[in-house]
Amino acid sequence: MSNASVETRPNSQLAAPDPQQPEPGAPENWRRFFSFSTDHKVIGIQYIVTAFVFFLFGGLLAMVMRGELITPDADLVDRTVYNGLFTMHGTIMLFMWTFPMLNGLANYLVPLMIGARDMAFPRLNAIAFWLVPIFGVILTASFFVPGGPSQSGWWAYPPVSLQNPTGNLINGQSLWLVAVALSGVSSIMGAVNIVTTIFRMRAPGMGWFKMPAFVWTVFSAQIIQLIGLPALTAGAVMLLLDLTTGTSFFDPVKGGDPVLYQHFFWFYSHPAVYVIVLPIFGVFSEIFPVYARKPLFGYKVVVVSSLLITVLSLVVWVHHMFASGTPGWMRMLFMFSTMAISIPTGIKVFAWVATVWGGKLRLTSAMLFGLGGLSTFLFAGITGIMLSSAPFDIHVNNTYFVVGHFHYVINGAVVMGFYAAIYHWFPKMTGRMYYEGLGKLHFALTFIGINLIFLPMHPLGLMGMPRRVASYDPEFAFWNVIASLGGFLLGVSTLPFILNMLSSWTRGEQAGDNPWRAIGLEWLVSSPPPHENFEEIPIIVSPPYGYGSDEPLVSNNPKGTFEESAASTQIANLAGEAN
Amino acid sequence: MSSVNVNVKPDPTLNSQAAHSHEEEDHRMFGFIVFLLSESVIFFSFFVGYIVYKTNATDWLPAGFEGLEIKEPLINTVVLVSSSFVIYFAERFLHKENLWGFRLFWLLTMAMGSFFLYGQAVEWMGLPFGFKDGVFGGTFYLLTGFHGLHVLTGVLLQGLMLGRSFLPNNYEEGEFGVEATSLFWHFVDVIWIVLFLLIYVWR
Amino acid sequence: MATNDQRTTDLNKVLNRRRIINLTGLAIANLLISLWMGQQAYSWLPPQASAESILIDKLFSFMTAVGTFIFNGVVGTLLYSVLFQRAAKYDPSDGPPIEGNVKLEIIWTGIPILLILWIGTVSYQTYDQMGILGSMTQKTMETVETVPAEPTQKVATSVEESATSAPIEVHSRQWAWEFRYPKEGVSSTELHLPVNQRAKFKLTSEDVIHGFFVPAFRVKQDIIPGKEIDFSFTPIREGRYRLRDSLYSGTYFAANQTDVVVESEAAYQKWLQTAAKTTPTAAANVAQTEFAQAEKTSVSLGWATVKPAPAPIVNYSNQPNTSQPTPQFEEEPHE
Ligand code: HEA
Numbered sequence A: 001m002s003n004a005s006v007e008t009r010p011n012s013q014l015a016a017p018d019p020q021q022p023e024p025g026a027p028e029n030w031r032r033f034f035s036f037s038t039d040h041k042v043i044g045i046q047y048i049v050t051a052f053v054f055f056l057f058g059g060l061l062a063m064v065m066r067g068e069l070i071t072p073d074a075d076l077v078d079r080t081v082y083n084g085l086f087t088m089h090g091t092i093m094l095f096m097w098t099f100p101m102l103n104g105l106a107n108y109l110v111p112l113m114i115g116a117r118d119m120a121f122p123r124l125n126a127i128a129f130w131l132v133p134i135f136g137v138i139l140t141a142s143f144f145v146p147g148g149p150s151q152s153g154w155w156a157y158p159p160v161s162l163q164n165p166t167g168n169l170i171n172g173q174s175l176w177l178v179a180v181a182l183s184g185v186s187s188i189m190g191a192v193n194i195v196t197t198i199f200r201m202r203a204p205g206m207g208w209f210k211m212p213a214f215v216w217t218v219f220s221a222q223i224i225q226l227i228g229l230p231a232l233t234a235g236a237v238m239l240l241l242d243l244t245t246g247t248s249f250f251d252p253v254k255g256g257d258p259v260l261y262q263h264f265f266w267f268y269s270h271p272a273v274y275v276i277v278l279p280i281f282g283v284f285s286e287i288f289p290v291y292a293r294k295p296l297f298g299y300k301v302v303v304v305s306s307l308l309i310t311v312l313s314l315v316v317w318v319h320h321m322f323a324s325g326t327p328g329w330m331r332m333l334f335m336f337s338t339m340a341i342s343i344p345t346g347i348k349v350f351a352w353v354a355t356v357w358g359g360k361l362r363l364t365s366a367m368l369f370g371l372g373g374l375s376t377f378l379f380a381g382i383t384g385i386m387l388s389s390a391p392f393d394i395h396v397n398n399t400y401f402v403v404g405h406f407h408y409v410i411n412g413a414v415v416m417g418f419y420a421a422i423y424h425w426f427p428k429m430t431g432r433m434y435y436e437g438l439g440k441l442h443f444a445l446t447f448i449g450i451n452l453i454f455l456p457m458h459p460l461g462l463m464g465m466p467r468r469v470a471s472y473d474p475e476f477a478f479w480n481v482i483a484s485l486g487g488f489l490l491g492v493s494t495l496p497f498i499l500n501m502l503s504s505w506t507r508g509e510q511a512g513d514n515p516w517r518a519i520g521l522e523w524l525v526s527s528p529p530p531h532e533n534f535e536e537i538p539i540i541v542s543p544p545y546g547y548g549s550d551e552p553l554v555s556n557n558p559k560g561t562f563e564e565s566a567a568s569t570q571i572a573n574l575a576g577e578a579n
Numbered sequence B: 001m002s003s004v005n006v007n008v009k010p011d012p013t014l015n016s017q018a019a020h021s022h023e024e025e026d027h028r029m030f031g032f033i034v035f036l037l038s039e040s041v042i043f044f045s046f047f048v049g050y051i052v053y054k055t056n057a058t059d060w061l062p063a064g065f066e067g068l069e070i071k072e073p074l075i076n077t078v079v080l081v082s083s084s085f086v087i088y089f090a091e092r093f094l095h096k097e098n099l100w101g102f103r104l105f106w107l108l109t110m111a112m113g114s115f116f117l118y119g120q121a122v123e124w125m126g127l128p129f130g131f132k133d134g135v136f137g138g139t140f141y142l143l144t145g146f147h148g149l150h151v152l153t154g155v156l157l158q159g160l161m162l163g164r165s166f167l168p169n170n171y172e173e174g175e176f177g178v179e180a181t182s183l184f185w186h187f188v189d190v191i192w193i194v195l196f197l198l199i200y201v202w203r
Numbered sequence C: 001m002a003t004n005d006q007r008t009t010d011l012n013k014v015l016n017r018r019r020i021i022n023l024t025g026l027a028i029a030n031l032l033i034s035l036w037m038g039q040q041a042y043s044w045l046p047p048q049a050s051a052e053s054i055l056i057d058k059l060f061s062f063m064t065a066v067g068t069f070i071f072n073g074v075v076g077t078l079l080y081s082v083l084f085q086r087a088a089k090y091d092p093s094d095g096p097p098i099e100g101n102v103k104l105e106i107i108w109t110g111i112p113i114l115l116i117l118w119i120g121t122v123s124y125q126t127y128d129q130m131g132i133l134g135s136m137t138q139k140t141m142e143t144v145e146t147v148p149a150e151p152t153q154k155v156a157t158s159v160e161e162s163a164t165s166a167p168i169e170v171h172s173r174q175w176a177w178e179f180r181y182p183k184e185g186v187s188s189t190e191l192h193l194p195v196n197q198r199a200k201f202k203l204t205s206e207d208v209i210h211g212f213f214v215p216a217f218r219v220k221q222d223i224i225p226g227k228e229i230d231f232s233f234t235p236i237r238e239g240r241y242r243l244r245d246s247l248y249s250g251t252y253f254a255a256n257q258t259d260v261v262v263e264s265e266a267a268y269q270k271w272l273q274t275a276a277k278t279t280p281t282a283a284a285n286v287a288q289t290e291f292a293q294a295e296k297t298s299v300s301l302g303w304a305t306v307k308p309a310p311a312p313i314v315n316y317s318n319q320p321n322t323s324q325p326t327p328q329f330e331e332e333p334h335e
């Protein structure tokens, strides 16, 4: 029997929602999402919705790109436009979709999961969020300045990024740099806030090894932000100075060193991919136990491996520069350090498999997306290890093999993990249930779409098709046509999701506090949780994921009224035992 | 409830949140330290860049330039480093609730900081090269300028804290502002020492 | 609360003898499939036209086999769970409360360690051999008698040092390739190489970073402006292959391609002599053509671009004067 709601109301998940709870979706309720709110839950949803809008925008650009690539010639759009499109696609997807989206999840979930009433710095939190639409507008505005947006790829490697054909001070590239810098400021604010919150605001009893795995992964990811982002900022400042004032840090004509920029860039942008994927690992760790009804296998090792990934991620960046005139010893060193990442990651993957194994599986939309995301991640991880092998990477570097690798993880694991998270916590966030049928349709289309578009990129890369090309030799046409069709299918797959979210939010069935019978502090409060989350700060007495055993999670009732009951004496005994 | 609490031993280092207050105060210093650690990575990156440029350059100094004068910068360094001690005494006075002692030493720190900025400006004016003169010019002005910006920020913050010390009941909710400013000042100081060694001492 | 004993028995139940036998059977099946995939891997790659390509393909085949094995193992297990371990519709109960198992965890920390040591070592050896072959720029270029790894290849047993071993100068720019044979005084937009001889290059760029990439040779090197980069490899198969710019270099990056012709020593010498006698002319250049076309149209459909550098003036050029790149990937043996 699950003990998820052992405390006072064993049936609370069936109970009607708290009458005091404002009607979700009622007008006075949705308005606050457009206001300067300091409630972490409002900010979380603001982040997620804003990020998703940018995902659609970035995706739309990708649709045009796939339209161009369906034939070998550069015929749909001008070459300059194609180059601007993939630059903006990559930038938007990373800086305005993944980071804000994950900050949104972290914002919404972390205080709830650690038993805090809000983040450590609610106002800073709100400011960090409102920077997102600001730099979003700046980035979008760069489409309309003379000369168009940045066309130097999301790496903005000099000297290409310094060429500035318009000669204007305000050009696509400088706006791009300003937007990326602001995004960095926002991320640092968020990171300081989240790290402080996790360090200092855990509810009594919540030691490090009682923290849910999601909180651990968010923590590990934000540490990376704190260490890595300043390096990118340093590089971006120097690039901006080169571009606007004529210094010569990266300009080889004047003695600068363009490869140094590459080091600055990848010192951050490599770890950034783990900033992106770590919280998704957390989502997997939360979701598999719930829908397999088993504890997370090897919890301690799984959470500690997140920190190992953090540390390792800081020492592998040169694997993006194997072909950049990197000396042989460096190639070998970074080859081995990169491969080492598969150890902590492997621990996680095997632990998830063991969690699912022998469980009582329920294939809800969240679970399907979780399992789908895990399998695409595995595929991407294996191609990642291939890429880390320097001699092989020299062949496929800057080909579609790399594009295939990272979309498998970033579009496969991360986007699917994001969907899994949304389906899983949607009832908590809105108080409503989504439509399972639409969710499954969404999964099927997404999964097929992803494999159709990104699998063909691997043979393309192996055959030698470079990335970032608007035209290509006809021998590559076959796989590109399939990829484009898969891409359009992937575009269409977002429609059932949007439909599902909009209609469920306004008119879905009432969800109750804990529709999945999940264990976790967030499931002990009403859906959606009240302002300041907990009436009483919970006192945690057991580790997370107590599926199949009868240990209660807390010794009081965070929702408020706690009645002296048989349960409480049992709790007391267990608490003593647990120590 | 009591019967339950007896058995639970909350980690004493965790703050159990008092009902319905955000307790933002308590976390500020922690958050600020996290921020400073992160910020130090920017300087670190610039330093690494400087080292890479300098060790790889074929002709490092701009043509006709012999090298940086070390005497005035050394005086500047001594002033800035000593101001770290002065600000420490200012803080001590505040803890002992000697407000005027605090203000005096605080003002002295500000004066020393301003002297440093002035010295830096004088040095800049006298240099025969600009920030566009090769990688050396660029990194020199970038490093000293970025650091100078921090000194300026420090002095401005100190001014703010000085003004606030005249507000009644200013320290009732703790001395976070003063402590943070002082920590920031030490930070700026340590950065300068590394910077000085790299730019002026390392030939 | 389940005790530790209970947990162990739960685990023993999961791992009883029959299961283990079944598992071994599945593992062997997986191994066979993986080995087969490893063999397939060769067919996903372009023709093996350089000594290096043989090494790389072997490495890739090996990694494909290992990767397939891991992928099938993990996804197969997941699929089994998904198919056979579903909860009944109205079954609210939980699964067994297994929280972990130290032995298993050690095993699956150890396996990846061993695997990456293996993959890493094989990669390292491959890299080392390539260094001897000469494609690794930073290695000191000792003159080593090179024996390609696969004796089955139609390669002269020892690759003789070419008499004309002065490095070929590769000049890259936005957006054209130009190859200069300094000794013969030949310049060309098409790269000609004699078969079975180590080809040596000096790579330079006049503006931005470009990438020297010939998929059929499995070699690639970024060309950093302001530097002169030594590069070499050994073509072993006659034919015509594509040479591509691999590092994004701006507007006409996609069109910055040309051909490499690998031919017999005799044909190569003949080509050099004929080219040397030809007066240099401006080569056709896709970037130039397209840029001029775009200049002419009154409505600009594009964004700002850097103006392409003037077309190279060369003795020999083969670039067709259209925006269509030639479909010349496949290798008709060259007479
Ligand atoms: C979230 C994003 C994400 C993640 C998680 C990863 C994960 C990994 N990536 Fe990837 N990568 C990107 C996003 C990501 N990557 C992006 C965006 C780029 C390109 C950027 C650009 O150029 O624009 C890129 C590019 C990239 C390159 C550069 C290629 C090139 O440009 O030439 C390399 C090279 O080493 C690499 C390697 C790896 C490795 C080894 C992992 C590892 O972390 C994978 C580890 C996981 C596993 C291995 C699977 C699970 C493990 C087991 C089951 C254990 C047993 C397995 C073995 C022993 C093999 N990646």
Ligand code: HEA
Pocket: A055, A056, A057, A058, A059, A060, A062, A063, A065, A066, A086, A087, A089, A090, A091, A093, A094, A097, A098, A152, A153, A154, A155, A403, A407, A410, A411, A415, A453, A467, A468, A469, A470, A487, A488, A489, A490, A491, A492, A494, A495
């Ligand atoms: C989080 C990161 C992320 C995500 C989610 C995606 C998602 C997608 N990407 Fe990705 N991509 C990158 C990050 C990402 N990408 C990066 C970093 C690069 C490198 C850039 C560089 O080289 O500088 C890149 C590059 C890149 C390329 C290579 C370009 C080149 O090198 O020339 C391609 C080509 O196909 C591509 C395609 C796609 C597609 C089809 C999707 C799809 O998933 C998109 C699907 C979503 C939608 C389509 C939503 C919109 C839907 C509608 C509005 C309704 C329906 C509309 C229609 C059917 C038309 N991307």
Ligand code: CUA
Pocket: A067, A068, A069, A070, A071, A072, A073, A074, A075, A076, A470, A471
């Ligand atoms: Cu149409 Cu490319």
Ligand SMILES: [Cu+2]
Pocket: A269, A270, A271, A273, A317, A319, A320
């Ligand atoms: Cu990386």
